[in-house]
Amino acid sequence: xxxxxxxxxxxxxxxxxxxxxxxxxIAAVRSDLASGDRSVLDRILREEAALAAGVVVLFGxxxxxxxxxxxxxxxxxxxxxxxxxxxxxxxxxxxxxxVRRPAELRRVAAAVNELAxxxxxxxxxxxxxxxxxxxxLAQERNRLAALMAELxxxxxxxxxxxxxxxxxxxxxxxxxxxxxxxxLVGLGRSVFGILDRSLLAHALExxxxxxxxxxxPSVRLTTTAAGGQLLRxxxxxxxxxxxxxxxxxxxxxxxxxxxxxxxERDALLQSLTEGARASVATIRAAVESMLDYPELVGAxxxxxxEVIRHEAVGLGELVEAAVREHxxxxxxxxxxxxxxxxxxxxxxxxxxxEGLSVTATDPPDDLWLEVDSYAVVQAAGHLxxxxxxxxxxxxxRLELRQAGRHARLGLGWEGQPLREETLRAWxxxxxxxxxxxxxxxxxDVVEDHGGELWCEPGSEAGGAWVRLLLPLAAVTPGARPTLxxxxxxxxxxRPEFYDFDLFQPAEEAAGWDGxxxxxxxxxxxxxxxxxxxxxxxxxxxxxxxxxxxxxRLLRRExxxxxxxxxxxxxxxxxxxxxxxxxLLRGQPTIDVVLPxxxxxxxxxxxxGHNVGFDLRFIELKEAQTGVRLRQPVLDTLLLSAVVxxxxxxxxxxxxxxxxxxxxxxxxxxxxxxxxxxxxxxGQLRLLLAQGMTTFGEARAAAQxxxxxxxxxxxxxxx
Amino acid sequence: xxxxxLIVDDEPNIVVSLEFLMRQKGYETQVARDGDExxxxxxxxxxDLVLLDVNMPRRDGFEVCQKLRADGWTELKIVMLTAKxxxxxxxxxxALGADAYVSKPFSTRELVARVAxxxxxxx
Numbered sequence: 145x146x147x148x149x150x151x152x153x154x155x156x157x158x159x160x161x162x163x164x165x166x167x168x169x170i171a172a173v174r175s176d177l178a179s180g181d182r183s184v185l186d187r188i189l190r191e192e193a194a195l196a197a198g199v200v201v202l203f204g205x206x207x208x209x210x211x212x213x214x215x216x217x218x219x220x221x222x223x224x225x226x227x228x229x230x231x232x233x234x235x236x237x238x239x240x241x242x243v244r245r246p247a248e249l250r251r252v253a254a255a256v257n258e259l260a261x262x263x264x265x266x267x268x269x270x271x272x273x274x275x276x277x278x279x280x281l282a283q284e285r286n287r288l289a290a291l292m293a294e295l296x297x298x299x300x301x302x303x304x305x306x307x308x309x310x311x312x313x314x315x316x317x318x319x320x321x322x323x324x325x326x327x328l329v330g331l332g333r334s335v336f337g338i339l340d341r342s343l344l345a346h347a348l349e350x351x352x353x354x355x356x357x358x359x360x361p362s363v364r365l366t367t368t369a370a371g372g373q374l375l376r377x378x379x380x381x382x383x384x385x386x387x388x389x390x391x392x393x394x395x396x397x398x399x400x401x402x403x404x405x406x407x408e409r410d411a412l413l414q415s416l417t418e419g420a421r422a423s424v425a426t427i428r429a430a431v432e433s434m435l436d437y438p439e440l441v442g443a444x445x446x447x448x449x450e451v452i453r454h455e456a457v458g459l460g461e462l463v464e465a466a467v468r469e470h471x472x473x474x475x476x477x478x479x480x481x482x483x484x485x486x487x488x489x490x491x492x493x494x495x496x497x498e499g500l501s502v503t504a505t506d507p508p509d510d511l512w513l514e515v516d517s518y519a520v521v522q523a524a525g526h527l528x529x530x531x532x533x534x535x536x537x538x539x540x541r542l543e544l545r546q547a548g549r550h551a552r553l554g555l556g557w558e559g560q561p562l563r564e565e566t567l568r569a570w571x572x573x574x575x576x577x578x579x580x581x582x583x584x585x586x587x588d589v590v591e592d593h594g595g596e597l598w599c600e601p602g603s604e605a606g607g608a609w610v611r612l613l614l615p616l617a618a619v620t621p622g623a624r625p626t627l628x629x630x631x632x633x634x635x636x637x638r639p640e641f642y643d644f645d646l647f648q649p650a651e652e653a654a655g656w657d658g659x660x661x662x663x664x665x666x667x668x669x670x671x672x673x674x675x676x677x678x679x680x681x682x683x684x685x686x687x688x689x690x691x692x693x694x695x696r697l698l699r700r701e702x703x704x705x706x707x708x709x710x711x712x713x714x715x716x717x718x719x720x721x722x723x724x725x726x727l728l729r730g731q732p733t734i735d736v737v738l739p740x741x742x743x744x745x746x747x748x749x750x751x752g753h754n755v756g757f758d759l760r761f762i763e764l765k766e767a768q769t770g771v772r773l774r775q776p777v778l779d780t781l782l783l784s785a786v787v788x789x790x791x792x793x794x795x796x797x798x799x800x801x802x803x804x805x806x807x808x809x810x811x812x813x814x815x816x817x818x819x820x821x822x823x824x825x826g827q828l829r830l831l832l833a834q835g836m837t838t839f840g841e842a843r844a845a846a847q848x849x850x851x852x853x854x855x856x857x858x859x860x861x862x
Numbered sequence: 863x864x865x866x867x868l869i870v871d872d873e874p875n876i877v878v879s880l881e882f883l884m885r886q887k888g889y890e891t892q893v894a895r896d897g898d899e900x901x902x903x904x905x906x907x908x909x910d911l912v913l914l915d916v917n918m919p920r921r922d923g924f925e926v927c928q929k930l931r932a933d934g935w936t937e938l939k940i941v942m943l944t945a946k947x948x949x950x951x952x953x954x955x956x957a958l959g960a961d962a963y964v965s966k967p968f969s970t971r972e973l974v975a976r977v978a979x980x981x982x983x984x985x
Contacts (some may be wrong), residue, residue, distance in 0.1 A: 173952050418945040418946060419945070421945035421946075421965070421966040421967060422873060422876070422945040422966055424967040425871065425876060425877045425943075425967035425968060426876040426879065427967075428968070429876060429880065429883070429968075429970050430878065430879050431973065432874075432879075432970040433883060434969060436970070436971070437886065447881070448882075451875045451878050451879070455875055547958070548949060548952075548953050549950075550953065551952055564925050564928055564929070594950065595950065596951065596954040598954055598958060600922070600958065611957065613950050629866070683864060847888070
């Protein structure tokens with residue numbers, strides 16, 4: 145019912161009540177009068193009817209005004225107060241109610257305003273806390289992003305649906321080797337577009353299903369990426385407040401090259417040890433035969449002598465060949481993950497139970513293996529599938545126990561043992577693996593583990609077992625080095641340059657010699673030139689430099705300038721550095737740029753790769769520019785010979801590969817300077833690890849290799 | 863009847879010594895150069911003991927060993943010789959039924975003693 149209608153009804157009721165009261169009064173008075181008086185009253189009423197009506201109307205109006213006023217004060221005002229209070233509570237805590245009359249309601253309004261005040265304070269407090277939390281979160285996220293950007297390891301952070309929340313440059317470079325695959329890595333995209341879903345599911349299951357006392361904080365797996373690279377993937381879970389899985393962090397390494405190297409090394413080692421053992425065995429048997437039977441003469445003795453000579457020559461050749469092949473590289477350790485035997489068996493059981501009934505014998509609690517669990521589960525699944533389909537096996541026994549210095553996994557069934565050929569055929573088939581382009585065979589899995597596989601009859605009648613020997617975990621799991629894969633680029637090679645004596649200004653260096661290597665400030669620089677002959681008229685076209693402070697490369701503190709060489713730029717050199725004559729037009733000349741560079745490099749140690757080449761150019765400009773670089777110099781090429789004396793190749797690419805520095809942006813002066821700087825930081829760590837802590841020690845070591853390489857270079861030129 | 867020994871190895875140089883040593887001990891010998899010859903040799907020559915090299919083309923020593931045991935040659939003594947020194951192969955060899963497993967290089971005296979021991983006339 146509307147307010148107006150209520151008001152009208154109330155007023156009408158009052159009026160009706162008044163009229164009824166008046167009528168009742170008149171009727172009561174009239175009935176008490178004598179008939180003469182009654183006729184007088186009737187006459188008066190008749191004669192004064194107009195007056196009476198006027199009075200009644202006036203009364204009605206007066207009543208209406210009073211009721212309306214009361215209505216406004218005691219009905220409308222509380223209603224408005226209620227509305228405004230609701231407004232404060234729900235929409236605008238800054239609103240204040242105002243009531244002038246009546247006084248009672250004014251006091252209520254004051255109380256409401258007081259409450260509003262409290263509410264507003266509380267809400268502002270909460271808002272401030274939320275803002276602060278947001279700011280903290282933003283800071284954490286920025287810190288994390290900065291940290292991830294610095295990481296050479298590719299990192300992806302995903303939520304539990306596999307959507308990418310955060311990724312770093314390394315990840316996008318690793319997964320976008322070419323244009324075709326670009327766009328796979330992006331915020332909000334699914335990581336399953338990049339990595340096999342079943343593989344990740346296996347990893348996440350392991351993260352959540354490991355025996356509680358050994359639940360792995362992270363799992364390592366190997367898989368192939370869309371681009372065909374072999375990836376080593378680390379998966380770590382991210383858990384919410386209730387320990388539930390809310391996401392995961394993936395770290396990715398390209399181990400294609402490392403795996404190849406590891407395979408080559410294994411093959412080499414095997415051929416070397418097997419070949420040598422065989423030859424030594426033959427020689428020893430022949431020698432011992434001759435010693436034990438001194439009465440041997442003539443043709444028989446000569447036969448033994450010939451065997452010894454032949455085998456000795458063969459052994460020599462074997463060693464020579466091995467040395468030739470071994471002049472390779474730092475070998476990456478192919479790493480398997482450590483896993484509790486119980487967990488492996490549980491994973492196997494879960495996987496095999498999909499098609500068969502399985503009884504498993506629990507392995508001892510302290511049995512730790514070193515395995516690629518995914519591959520082993522796949523391999524066992526492959527065997528089980530064949531046993532089911534080809535041999536009609538329905539029930540499998542599963543056991544895992546220690547056998548000597550290995551773990552022996554057994555798959556047993558009631559029936560005939562497999563023939564060697566059958567097992568061999570199964571072992572050479574690729575494993576059924578979802579999405580894997582380069583699916584390994586069962587034999588690959590066995591070989592990757594350095595294991596063995598065979599089938600034998602069981603001890604009980606009518607049973608058979610397939611046995612798989614797997615490596616046990618080492619007692620102390622050590623850190624395993626890995627190699628980043630450098631991006632291949634064909635590069636023109638500068639000759640090693642010995643016309644500039646790096647170590648001449650010894651008196652200048654005297655003050656630096658005692659200082660700690662990691663406390664010095666370095667300027668790492670590189671130049672691009674019109675050609676390879678500084679004294680033959682070639683000129684600098686670009687200088688790039690970057691600073692290293694406290695053993696950190698400061699990518700924002702750089703020097704990057706083009707130089708007008710005041711001569712033509714041969715197309716051959718444009719092909720190397722891409723700086724065309726048009727780019728150089730209008731650029732400053734060397735007598736402007738070089739003094740600027742000298743100021744940038746002031747009071748720092750100069751670092752460069754084959755730096756004599758660059759310094760010779762600068763030295764030849766001394767008369768023209770007045771610049772003489774007096775500071776000490778370190779050459780990453782010479783340092784490479786110090787820290788990697790066993791290697792022949794000290795090119796930037798080779799050094800970068802050894803030190804795990806990724807090669808991008810080569811052949812701009814600044815790009816090469818940054819690459820050189822990263823390599824130098826790697827060398828710095830190695831020097832410190834070798835106990836060379838001062839600048840003087842590093843300089844002396846470099847000088848020794850310098851002398852050696854210089855004389856070698858002179859001889860080879862002669 | 864003289865004790866018979868089948869020597870299985872694809873390296874003629876080591877065969878020279880093995881054959882010589884076994885003959886010096888008065889054993890009758892025959893040589894096989896790969897796994898198939900070895901299986902045929904066991905059938906025809908019926909040796910008491912086989913000196914079996916692991917690394918051979920086509921059919922390797924493990925396979926020969928397993929086949930011999932599967933074919934019912936349970937009394938036949940099998941001594942495996944290998945240049946693979948890893949214990950994982952020793953475990954496999956013994957699991958497949960070899961009586962002894964000798965890594966190269968070996969001492970000839972020890973090998974001869976081991977053979978004599980297995981043939982039960984050493985003591």
